[in-house]
Structures are given as structure tokens and as C-alpha cells.
Amino acid sequence: MEAQKLHVIFLPFPTPGHMIPMIDTARLFAKQGVNVTIIATHANASTFQKSIDTDFNSGYSIKTQLIQFPSAQVGLPEGVENVKDGTSNEIIDKIIRGIMMLQHQIDIMLHDLQPDCIVSDMAYPWTVESAEKLNIPRIYFYSSSYFSNCASYFVRKYRPHDDLVSDTQKFTIPCLPNTIEMTPLQLADWIRVKTSATGLFVDMYDSEKRSYGTLYNSFHELESDYEALSKTTMGIKSWSVGPVSAWINNDDERKANRGNMEMNIGKDSELLNWLNSKPNDSVIYVCFGSLTRLSHKQIVELAYGLENSGSNFILVVKGGEDFLHDIEKRVKESKKGYVIWNWAPQLLILDHPATGGIVTHCGWNSILESLNAGLPMITWPMFAEQFYNEKLLVDALKIGVSVGSKVNKFWLNVVEEKAPGLNIVEEEVVVKREEIVKAVEILMGSGQEGETMRMRAKKFADAAKRTVEEGGHSFNNLIQLIDELKSLKIVREHEKIRLDN
Incomplete structure (x- = not known):
């Protein structure tokens, strides 16, 4: 039976925005009876291995194959293997160089494992050739x-x-069904x-x-x-099989552990107690994903903007600015806010009845997770394709309010840039507290605009639940793709027998 099974290899790119949805997708394939192998380095595998072990122990055919990250060769300490570990451009360059050096190891593994299909992240263009050599399909994973x-x-x-x-x-971007306007500054460099x-x-x-x-x-x-x-x-x-987190993370323990190895239960029960004490739809959740760090100037504006808005809020922050500790103390006393350092149990927060909206950097995972929970969004894109996603939310789907972010820039380039004219860029990058207050009031207030957005977001949440159920669009797409890959495997095997004879 094992030999007859479709064997698909998944190759995730080590940054949370790419890795989390691909691991969820790999688990979906396994749950549909596919034999799944995920190729990852040790430190990256440790972030999701618990889920894989749970699936394997439940009888699904899924495993991780480990490869060695070339830490010493690129001059990195052991365990620094993910883009999110980069605290400077120099370290990020080394991590990316290390990732690119994995190609030879991966190719050897692909040759040894002889899969029927490779699903690889967009960031590994060379896997097209790897698949051609093995005479199998390569599927491009767009996160x-x-x-x-x-x-x-x-x-x-x-x-x-x-x-x-x-x-x-x-x-105006040509050829799109909606009129979408942008400025050159909102495009990636x-x-x-x-x-x-x-x-x-x-x-x-x-x-x-x-x-x-x-x-x-x-x-x-x-x-x-x-x-x-x-x-x-x-x-x-193409095949749309999302939102993959809605298929996979449907119980509280999994929601809590998503993207993180261990959960600090004591701290989280304090957070849950705080959330439980708030009225429904009264809390705004503020999180900028795993890669963004805000400048000091921006954190000051954000903190005052949230306080001045009068809404209850949860703020997820990276790093330990003294200013933030003062804010944390103040909002703890007023019971209006809750500050979480570094990692937050996002799915648990989004699904809590007290949460009524989110301030997002427009990373696609956060958008889908917010939609699953039926939440409208305040959009604050930072870099990469996030400015496009903002346009989708605000102009096409009408479930988002923009804070007016103007410049597409990776946070490190803002922090590290020493070029003349930096102050102008800094000025442009900073979103003022007044703009934050205005956006929160529209989203969380009782006005018509906020009300309409909330209703639209809830409709998408219902659709997201239906699409992954048996007979739904995403469910059918997944089954159709797996069937197609099985047919290709049979054709290949017949062809091989013919040639051998």
C-alpha cells in the first residue's frame, strides 16, 4: 500500500509568513491520505514538530526530513536559521546565504526519496529543474x-x-477589476x-x-x-485550498501552540482573564507580524494613539523599550490595555468574543486569521506585498480602514539607513497618533462605516468555514489536485514499465 501511495515533498522557506501556511497545507495533504515529507533544518523543524508528531501518532503518513544548516560556513551561531532571527541586515544576509546553500543537500534528498511531486516555496525557483530531472510536477506555493x-x-x-x-x-494599476491606485513609494524597492x-x-x-x-x-x-x-x-x-488554518487549527490547544513550541500557560491565563473581563467586540488587537520592529518614534505615536482612542487594546511588541514598560504599567492600572512581549497566542485572541478588530501589517496569514474570526481590520502595511493586500482589504473587499502608511520599507532599512535625507524617510514612515485614533474610531465605533465592515467581515468568516467543509470550494480543490497528481503518477509508472520492457 505504502508504495502505491502518492508521495509529496514540501519545501518551506524559513520565515513564519511562508512556513506556517505551508506546514498547515502539508498536514492537510496527509489528512487526505497522501504520504507527506517536509524538508527543514533542525531549528525550523523544532517550531512545528509537535504538530507533525501528533498527526503521525493519529495514523497519518507525515514526517520531517532534517537537513543541516551551514551555520559555521556563513558565520552564524547554531540555531539562527530563520529570517525572523535576523536582528540586522548583515545577519539576514547570512541567513539567506545559508538557505541558498541548502540546494545541494535538498537535491540529494529529492533524488533519494523519489517523490511524486514537489510543493516548494516561491523562493526556491531552482526546484523547477529538480522536478524536471525526476520527471515529476513542481507546484509553486504562493503564501x-x-x-x-x-x-x-x-x-x-x-x-x-x-x-x-x-x-x-x-x-492606477492596469487590467484589474477594481480601480486600484498606489504611489511608487508603496511599491517594493x-x-x-x-x-x-x-x-x-x-x-x-x-x-x-x-x-x-x-x-x-x-x-x-x-x-x-x-x-x-x-x-x-x-x-x-491554480488551486485555492485556504484558509488552511481554518482546516487545521480547530481546537484550542492547537490554536495556542500555533507557530510556537511552548506556551506560557500562566501568562496566558492572565491574558484570558483580562479578555474575559471585557464586553464583546470592545478590544482591538495590534500586531505587526513576526518580522517588523517599529522605530522608537513610531512606538510612541502608536501607544498614545491607542490610549487616546479610548478603546480597549492588546498590543504585541518586540524588544524592550523603557517607554513601553511605562505604558504597560499605565494601561495595567487603567485596565484599558494589555501589552504582550514578543509572541502572542494570536488565534486564541482573534477568536475571543471580546475582540472586535485588529490593526495589521497586512501579512496574508494575519489577514486570513482575522477573516476566519470575522474581524474587520485597520491596515498598516510595512513592506513586500503588504501594500497590495491593503488595497484588497480597503478598496476591493471594503473590510479595512487605512492608517495612511506611505512607504514600502523593511524595518531594518529604516533603522540602519545612514544615508543623507534619512530624516525625510523617517518622517514619512511615522504614522501620527491622530491618524491612529481616527482609524480606531471608524473601525470600533458605532457609526455606519464600522458597522458595515463588521457585517461584511462576518460574511467572509461564514464563507471561510463553509469552503473547507466537505463539498466546499477549497475542499473540492484539494481533492481535485490530489486526484490529478495520482493520475500523473499512474501515467508515469505505466510509461516506465513500457520503457523497461
């Missing part, structure tokens, strides 16, 4: 929205931002000008065209227009 992939495609193709007189002038990353991204997108198809952590009811657009205009076969 964000159809919308962002379509928008990026048309911006790269038509370059509507090239002839503008200033970086703050608006342009590598699109605006040629940088060292431009070539890497071109290779990634090129590898999508050469792959068997693309797997999306999205769902038909959320992005049907853009799903259709990606298939027709971009001509790429």
Missing part, C-alpha cells in the same frame, strides 16, 4: 493573495509608475529600481510560469475575480 500576485504581475508588465513626476503621485534582489524575484516569477501550477492559501468566495484573472490573463493553473 499570499491572488490579488497581490495579479497586481504585481501587471505593475511589472506595464510599469505604470515609470513616468510619474514624483514618488508620491498616484497611478526591487520593482521601482534595479537592486540586488530584482534578479531573484524575476527568477521566482519566471519559475511560476514553468511550474505545473500554483497553490494558494486563499478561497474562492474571497477572491473569485482575481482567481479568474490569474488563470486567464496570467495563464497559470
Whole structure:
């Protein structure tokens, strides 16, 4: 039986926004009877191994194959193997260099394991060749929205931002069903000008065209227009099987442990007690994902903005600024706020009846998790494709309020940049407390705009639950893809027998 089973290898890219949805997707495949292998380095595997062991002990065919991260060769301490561990550009460069050096080890493992299909992150364009050598399909795993992939495609193709007189002038993205306006400053650096990353991204997108198809952590009811657009205009076969966290993390223990090895139960019961003491829909949850650190100036504006808004809030922060300890003390006394350091049990917070909205950096995982919980969003994109995702939420789906973030910049580039004119960039990057207060009042207030957004968000939450149930769009897509891969395997095996004879 084991030999007859479809064997699929998953190759996640080690940064939480990419890794978490891919691990969830791998577990979904296993739950549908597929023999699944996840390839990861030791430190990265330790963040999800508990879930894999649970699935394996429940009778599913799923395992992790470990590879060695070249820490010594790139000059990194043991265990620093994930982009989120980068505290400076220098360290991030070393981590990425280490990840790129894994190709040889992975290729040997693919050859030894002889899988029927490789599902690999977009950041590994070379797996197209690996799959060709093995005569198997490579599926491109895109960890964000159809919308962002379509928008990026048309911006790269038509370059509507090239002839503008200033970086703050608006342009319209061509060929989209909604009118979407942006400024050049909201585009990633590598699109605006040629940088060292431009070539890497071109290779990634090129590898999508050469792959068997693309797997999306999205769902038909959320992005049907853009799903259709990606298939027709971009001509790429795709399957939306999301929101994968809704299939997988449906009990409290799993929600608590998501993306984290151990949960501090004592601390969390204090958090839950605080949440339980608040009225329904009265708390706004503020979290900027696993990669963003805010500048001191921005943290000050954010903290005062939240306090001045009068709403109850939970603020997740990285690092230990003295100023934040003062804020924490103050909001503890007033019982208006709760500060969480470093890691938060996000799914538990989002699903709590007291939570009524979220301030998000527009990372796709956070967006889907908020939608699963039926929560509208305040959008505060930082870098990468987050500004596209903001446009989807605010302009297309109408479930978000923008705080007016203007510049697409990775946090380290803001902190480390020493070039002349830095102050101008700093000024532009900072979102003022007044803008924060205004956005919170719209989202959490009793006005018509906030009310409409809440209703729309709840409709998407219902659709998200239905789509992953038997007979739902995402459920059917997953079964269809697995069936297709099984058929390809049979054809390959017949072909091999024919050639052998």
C-alpha cells in the first residue's frame, strides 16, 4: 500500500509568513491520505514538530526530513536559521546565504526519496529543474493573495509608475477589476529600481510560469475575480485550498501552540482573564507580524494613539523599550490595555468574543486569521506585498480602514539607513497618533462605516468555514489536485514499465 501511495515533498522557506501556511497545507495533504515529507533544518523543524508528531501518532503518513544548516560556513551561531532571527541586515544576509546553500543537500534528498511531486516555496525557483530531472510536477506555493500576485504581475508588465513626476503621485494599476491606485513609494524597492534582489524575484516569477501550477492559501468566495484573472490573463493553473488554518487549527490547544513550541500557560491565563473581563467586540488587537520592529518614534505615536482612542487594546511588541514598560504599567492600572512581549497566542485572541478588530501589517496569514474570526481590520502595511493586500482589504473587499502608511520599507532599512535625507524617510514612515485614533474610531465605533465592515467581515468568516467543509470550494480543490497528481503518477509508472520492457 505504502508504495502505491502518492508521495509529496514540501519545501518551506524559513520565515513564519511562508512556513506556517505551508506546514498547515502539508498536514492537510496527509489528512487526505497522501504520504507527506517536509524538508527543514533542525531549528525550523523544532517550531512545528509537535504538530507533525501528533498527526503521525493519529495514523497519518507525515514526517520531517532534517537537513543541516551551514551555520559555521556563513558565520552564524547554531540555531539562527530563520529570517525572523535576523536582528540586522548583515545577519539576514547570512541567513539567506545559508538557505541558498541548502540546494545541494535538498537535491540529494529529492533524488533519494523519489517523490511524486514537489510543493516548494516561491523562493526556491531552482526546484523547477529538480522536478524536471525526476520527471515529476513542481507546484509553486504562493503564501499570499491572488490579488497581490495579479497586481504585481501587471505593475511589472506595464510599469505604470515609470513616468510619474514624483514618488508620491498616484497611478492606477492596469487590467484589474477594481480601480486600484498606489504611489511608487508603496511599491517594493526591487520593482521601482534595479537592486540586488530584482534578479531573484524575476527568477521566482519566471519559475511560476514553468511550474505545473500554483497553490494558494486563499478561497474562492474571497477572491473569485482575481482567481479568474490569474488563470486567464496570467495563464497559470491554480488551486485555492485556504484558509488552511481554518482546516487545521480547530481546537484550542492547537490554536495556542500555533507557530510556537511552548506556551506560557500562566501568562496566558492572565491574558484570558483580562479578555474575559471585557464586553464583546470592545478590544482591538495590534500586531505587526513576526518580522517588523517599529522605530522608537513610531512606538510612541502608536501607544498614545491607542490610549487616546479610548478603546480597549492588546498590543504585541518586540524588544524592550523603557517607554513601553511605562505604558504597560499605565494601561495595567487603567485596565484599558494589555501589552504582550514578543509572541502572542494570536488565534486564541482573534477568536475571543471580546475582540472586535485588529490593526495589521497586512501579512496574508494575519489577514486570513482575522477573516476566519470575522474581524474587520485597520491596515498598516510595512513592506513586500503588504501594500497590495491593503488595497484588497480597503478598496476591493471594503473590510479595512487605512492608517495612511506611505512607504514600502523593511524595518531594518529604516533603522540602519545612514544615508543623507534619512530624516525625510523617517518622517514619512511615522504614522501620527491622530491618524491612529481616527482609524480606531471608524473601525470600533458605532457609526455606519464600522458597522458595515463588521457585517461584511462576518460574511467572509461564514464563507471561510463553509469552503473547507466537505463539498466546499477549497475542499473540492484539494481533492481535485490530489486526484490529478495520482493520475500523473499512474501515467508515469505505466510509461516506465513500457520503457523497461
